[in-house]
Amino acid sequence: MLSVEVPAIEKYNEGRDPGFRIAVTRVGGSLVLGYTLKPCHNPYRLETRLLSSYPTVPPETRIVSPMKHCPHLLEGQTICLWRQGSTRAASRWDPAKFTCIFAVQAAWRWLACYEVWHETGEWPLPEAK
Amino acid sequence: MQRNRSLTGTARQTVMHLFQVGAGSGGIVVLDLLARDPRITTITLVEPDVYSERNVHRHAFPSSAAGRLKGEAAAEWVRERRADVEVNVLVADLTDPAMLGIFEERASVCDVGVCAVDNEAAKYAFDALMRKAGKSWSLGEVLSGGIGGWVHRFTPNGPCYGCVASHLQRTVTEAPEAPAPDYANPGAALAETTIPASKASIEVIASLHASITLDMLAGTVAEFTSLLFTLQRVPGVFDEAYRPFRFTIAKSEECLFCSTIPAAEAGEDLDVALDQALARLGND
Numbered sequence: 001m002l003s004v005e006v007p008a009i010e011k012y013n014e015g016r017d018p019g020f021r022i023a024v025t026r027v028g029g030s031l032v033l034g035y036t037l038k039p040c041h042n043p044y045r046l047e048t049r050l051l052s053s054y055p056t057v058p059p060e061t062r063i064v065s066p067m068k069h070c071p072h073l074l075e076g077q078t079i080c081l082w083r084q085g086s087t088r089a090a091s092r093w094d095p096a097k098f099t100c101i102f103a104v105q106a107a108w109r110w111l112a113c114y115e116v117w118h119e120t121g122e123w124p125l126p127e128a129k
Numbered sequence: 130m131q132r133n134r135s136l137t138g139t140a141r142q143t144v145m146h147l148f149q150v151g152a153g154s155g156g157i158v159v160l161d162l163l164a165r166d167p168r169i170t171t172i173t174l175v176e177p178d179v180y181s182e183r184n185v186h187r188h189a190f191p192s193s194a195a196g197r198l199k200g201e202a203a204a205e206w207v208r209e210r211r212a213d214v215e216v217n218v219l220v221a222d223l224t225d226p227a228m229l230g231i232f233e234e235r236a237s238v239c240d241v242g243v244c245a246v247d248n249e250a251a252k253y254a255f256d257a258l259m260r261k262a263g264k265s266w267s268l269g270e271v272l273s274g275g276i277g278g279w280v281h282r283f284t285p286n287g288p289c290y291g292c293v294a295s296h297l298q299r300t301v302t303e304a305p306e307a308p309a310p311d312y313a314n315p316g317a318a319l320a321e322t323t324i325p326a327s328k329a330s331i332e333v334i335a336s337l338h339a340s341i342t343l344d345m346l347a348g349t350v351a352e353f354t355s356l357l358f359t360l361q362r363v364p365g366v367f368d369e370a371y372r373p374f375r376f377t378i379a380k381s382e383e384c385l386f387c388s389t390i391p392a393a394e395a396g397e398d399l400d401v402a403l404d405q406a407l408a409r410l411g412n413d
Contacts, residue, residue: 006406006410009410010409013410022410024406024407024411026407031407053250055385056224056249056253057250087249087303088249088297088298088303089297089298091298094298095291095385095386096289096291096294096295096381096386097383097384
């Protein structure tokens with residue numbers, strides 16, 4: 001955490017507008033990253049939770065801002081980012097390569113897709129259909 | 130490899146400690162084959178599960194063992210064949226943080242580790258334990274449907290499980306293309322996890338796993354990191370059945386687990402450093 005994730009978060013925050021920086025809080029045995037993303041026109045407030053089993057278990061990201069229901073939005077406004085496979089081959093999260101910033105970037109991409117879907121009714125990433 | 134040695138009379142006898150996690154349908158085969166090796170004199174087995182009726186058709190234990198802890202039944206299995214072997218069973222989940230100290234102590238005194246579990250979190254946890262202890266270990270994996278399987282061997286200075294998993298995830302097709310996630314039931318297991326492997330295919334891969342582990346105990350120099358052995362021809366996955374593929378996977382310089390990133394402080398210093406970092410990052 002200290003040697004990998006904290007420097008990655010600090011690098012992300014460096015030079016960024018204060019309103020879009022990541023703030024980290026400890027909640028029980030988890031760390032919660034709170035931040036705002038604005039992929040297109042609308043800003044969204046998000047939380048990414050790093051469980052005690054992180055990074056083996058991928059981070060969970062939920063959108064705090066109210067959302068219109070869409071097929072890729074799970075219970076509790078958790079966004080579907082990582083395929084829930086039980087095996088190495090079926091998993092999209094690579095704990096040896098990804099930091100929590102990858103999860104933030106993936107959330108940004110998801111939100112961009114959401115805005116396209118909101119306008120067109122089509123989710124623009126075919127592999128997620 | 131560090132070896133414990135004791136003197137019996139005037140002859141030197143090698144005494145070795147096996148640290149195994151998992152005694153499922155594959156793990157019991159590996160345990161049985163390794164426990165028969167006279168060099169093995171102590172076994173630590175981590176296995177939290179209870180043996181159930183649905184395990185019977187693929188497991189070495191009889192149906193009469195249903196309802197018993199797998200670890201206890203496995204210890205009995207070993208003692209019936211090697212009364213001289215000390216078997217210590219830890220009925221615990223390898224990812225349980227409350228048990229970490231005990232697992233670390235067991236890892237520090239073992240000669241070789243065997244990972245025979247089928248969940249990713251436990252594989253990473255075992256890798257972390259063995260790397261911290263500086264011990265070699267092996268991992269066996271039967272592919273969904275029993276179409277083949279892997280045996281990986283890990284050394285303290287070689288690539289970690291993260292390096293291997295990351296490499297294989299990007300370069301090797303291990304299964305037919307999976308269906309898209311079911312958004313109507315996102316918590317459900319994907320169909321690929323429900324295709325059982327036959328007992329025969331499990332035993333082939335488990336036997337390879339045991340054989341490679343015995344090579345490690347003998348100090349044989351590794352000619353590969355990972356061995357893939359196919360058991361079926363599967364279009365788009367394996368062109369032939371019964372074909373071995375050897376992979377030598379280098380340690381990734383960018384690996385977040387085992388690269389040369391400086392280690393953080395330990396113990397109380399670590400808590401203080403984390404608190405300081407959170408204080409820096411805690412302002413909205």
